[in-house]
Amino acid sequence: MAANETAEPILLEDRRGAVVEITLNRPKVLNALSFALLRALADALGRAAADEGVRAVILTGAGRAFAAGADIQELADMTAAGFIASDVFRAWDEVAAFPKPLIAAVNGYALGGGCELAMSCDIIVASQEARFGQPEIFLGLIPGAGGTQRLPRAVGKYLASELVLTGRQLTAAEGERFGLVNRVVPPALVMDAAREIADRIAAQSPLAVRQAKAALRAVYETPLAQGLELERQRFYALFGSEDQREGTRAFLEKRAAVWKGR
Numbered sequence: 001m002a003a004n005e006t007a008e009p010i011l012l013e014d015r016r017g018a019v020v021e022i023t024l025n026r027p028k029v030l031n032a033l034s035f036a037l038l039r040a041l042a043d044a045l046g047r048a049a050a051d052e053g054v055r056a057v058i059l060t061g062a063g064r065a066f067a068a069g070a071d072i073q074e075l076a077d078m079t080a081a082g083f084i085a086s087d088v089f090r091a092w093d094e095v096a097a098f099p100k101p102l103i104a105a106v107n108g109y110a111l112g113g114g115c116e117l118a119m120s121c122d123i124i125v126a127s128q129e130a131r132f133g134q135p136e137i138f139l140g141l142i143p144g145a146g147g148t149q150r151l152p153r154a155v156g157k158y159l160a161s162e163l164v165l166t167g168r169q170l171t172a173a174e175g176e177r178f179g180l181v182n183r184v185v186p187p188a189l190v191m192d193a194a195r196e197i198a199d200r201i202a203a204q205s206p207l208a209v210r211q212a213k214a215a216l217r218a219v220y221e222t223p224l225a226q227g228l229e230l231e232r233q234r235f236y237a238l239f240g241s242e243d244q245r246e247g248t249r250a251f252l253e254k255r256a257a258v259w260k261g262r
């Protein structure tokens, strides 16, 4: 346990109906993403993925940060060979591959790996006090968990270049204006806003939600023609489901659909 760690768990998990709420809980170091914290996060998401009753997950941070990046204390001791040998960053891939909707409730700083973690989510709700940025350049580093790739896709090449090359932070309002943030709310309402979105998603067919997320994710990974084909295949696949028949029937019968997830 690091010197600044208490006996408190570094990750908190709470279940609210069909939604799991996960809180990064190292507030004294602004939820710096230690290898142990990332592993705990990936494991919690693994459990949420395996649990059929879970329809969405909200990720937030305790205290005044979402996450202020990788734990610089740990980074200081790492070597290139150490990274490769320990494969410590596999957890990042597991987070990015989480198949259910993941909503970031960004309560404060989302810097470096913290910004990259938010960008690995599907939806970003931010407090007015949140700050986004990739300050790795101040450490003589570059982003390592997708910042140079996901940030330009979210805000465009030129703003992303400025943020990565100068380390400037974006306010939540700027994040919203430039497409990084879905909505900005007063600090006390961040979780409420995230819950409202999570509940809306949880009310939909889990099959359709899963297919939609997979198709949306492909935007970043495939040329348009291939992405359109992938969307079509996932669309067709839903026509083999009870939920699809129920959804269309419920609309025609002017009643709410009852989803079975099959």
Ligand code: DAK
Pocket: 004, 028, 029, 030, 032, 033, 068, 069, 070, 071, 072, 073, 089, 092, 109, 111, 112, 113, 114, 135, 136, 138, 139, 143, 144, 145
């Ligand atoms: N790591 C460790 N400790 C941190 C930390 C971090 N990232 N950020 C803050 N802390 C600690 C501070 O050291 C301080 O500890 P004490 O001195 O109290 O013991 C405490 O948290 C409070 O921070 P400050 O006193 O600095 O608070 P301020 O309000 O004055 O400033 C700040 C807040 C967020 C502007 C400042 O703390 C800051 O600049 N923090 C560092 C932000 C940063 O540089 N983040 C990028 C880290 S590099 C990869 C995946 C990911 C990554 C790399 C590779 N692969 C998959 C290959 C990620 C890299 C990074 O994120």
